[in-house]
Amino acid sequence: MTDTTKVQQIIDRHDAREGALIEILLDIQHEFHWLPSEALELVSDRLNVPMGRIRHTATFYKAFSLVPKGRHEINVCMGTACHVRGAQRVLEVIQNTTGLMPGETDAEMKYSLDTVNCIGCCALGPVIEIDKEQHGKLVPGKTAALLKRYE
Amino acid sequence: MTDITLTIDGQTVTASEGATVLDAARAAGIAIPTVCHHEKLEPFGGCRLCVVEAEAGGRTSLAASCIFPVQQGLNVRTRTPQIEQVRKVLTEQLLAHAPESEVLLKLAEDYHANKDRFPREPSFCILCGLCVRYCAEVKQLNAVSFVDRGPTREISFDPEIANRECWECKECFPLCPTSALQAAYVLMKSLTAFSPSAHCAAATPAKQATA
Ligand code: SF4
Ligand code: FES
Numbered sequence: 001m002t003d004t005t006k007v008q009q010i011i012d013r014h015d016a017r018e019g020a021l022i023e024i025l026l027d028i029q030h031e032f033h034w035l036p037s038e039a040l041e042l043v044s045d046r047l048n049v050p051m052g053r054i055r056h057t058a059t060f061y062k063a064f065s066l067v068p069k070g071r072h073e074i075n076v077c078m079g080t081a082c083h084v085r086g087a088q089r090v091l092e093v094i095q096n097t098t099g100l101m102p103g104e105t106d107a108e109m110k111y112s113l114d115t116v117n118c119i120g121c122c123a124l125g126p127v128i129e130i131d132k133e134q135h136g137k138l139v140p141g142k143t144a145a146l147l148k149r150y151e
Numbered sequence: 152m153t154d155i156t157l158t159i160d161g162q163t164v165t166a167s168e169g170a171t172v173l174d175a176a177r178a179a180g181i182a183i184p185t186v187c188h189h190e191k192l193e194p195f196g197g198c199r200l201c202v203v204e205a206e207a208g209g210r211t212s213l214a215a216s217c218i219f220p221v222q223q224g225l226n227v228r229t230r231t232p233q234i235e236q237v238r239k240v241l242t243e244q245l246l247a248h249a250p251e252s253e254v255l256l257k258l259a260e261d262y263h264a265n266k267d268r269f270p271r272e273p274s275f276c277i278l279c280g281l282c283v284r285y286c287a288e289v290k291q292l293n294a295v296s297f298v299d300r301g302p303t304r305e306i307s308f309d310p311e312i313a314n315r316e317c318w319e320c321k322e323c324f325p326l327c328p329t330s331a332l333q334a335a336y337v338l339m340k341s342l343t344a345f346s347p348s349a350h351c352a353a354a355t356p357a358k359q360a361t362a
Contacts, residue, residue: 052296
């Protein structure tokens with residue numbers, strides 16, 4: 001269940017301005033780790049923005065998710081620098097360990113796996129991000145050990 | 152409003168400020184092909200078929216005439232070999248998505264486009280946005296909208312609004328230059344026929360239909 005009060009507060013914080021749609025969606029995403037449809041309906045009502053436009057916005061940006069995310073969000077950087085430094089192999093290790101393909105979340109809601117295009121710290125490549133924390137200079141062995149630290 | 156004088160294909164044309172080059176050309180009886188343009192809708196600039204050569208202050212650029220505002224002294228050419236070539240390739244690319252579209256086949260004839268030049272990627276919808284914009288701007292119902300982006304962008308009906316409004320309206324059907332819109336609607340209908348409250352069953356066009 002969505003915490004309606006929380007969503008209301010987020011909308012209030014932006015004075016229910018139509019122009020703040022993206023900021024409001026970002027705040028909801030940060031709060032719940034996804035955009036529950038009840039929350040989107042509330043945003044649509046209060047901002048007076050049609051649901052179609054909200055869905056368009058929510059599906060346009062990679063920062064938003066329309067499905068619940070696991071407890072740990074893994075983002076594997078596939079940017080050019082990480083790619084040439086072996087991001088593909090790191091991704092394969094993560095796929096094998098978690099049993100997930102990019103875009104998926106496991107049934108226990110432990111991990112969500114995604115690929116991103118450049119996190120912005122290419123010197124550390126290959127980089128992955130777990131729960132917004134960066135881990136750089138990864139090699140397949142280190143990656144498996146790193147994942148074990150998360151429960 | 153001040154009047155603006157410009158030249159289109161060597162002809163002196165007057166237009167009011169804020170008008171587009173396309174408006175000015177059409178008022179002067181000069182034909183420019185369009186796909187995503189519609190008089191009742193806000194300019195969109197999606198298909199680029201209306202491309203013209205616009206020369207101002209010694210600089211020439213290719214511009215989409217449906218969104219390009221008229222300027223004093225602008226010199227516009229609507230038919231040059233380069234423009235014909237751009238329209239030809241655009242038509243060929245769109246035909247890869249909607250090979251049966253009559254609108255596109257007509258353009259192919261006009262611009263000698265080869266409808267089989269690019270490998271087919273039948274998404275049927277060419278993302279002209281006519282249905283989406285008509286529903287939002289004229290009907291103000293927002294029953295159909297775009298979702299996703301880039302190569303996976305597509306139109307999607309909101310089943311709840313569609314079940315309530317579309318059956319009576321369907322005014323967007325004849326606007327669609329391809330058959331995608333109707334197909335998407337029929338699919339959405341069939342998916343929601345037995346569960347009118349189905350909330351998240353966003354109808355998508357060809358992809359599911361051919362799956
Ligand atoms: S369904 Fe038809 S009218 Fe709607 S965007 Fe696609 S091509 Fe255009
Ligand atoms: S008619 Fe101008 S871009 Fe489509």
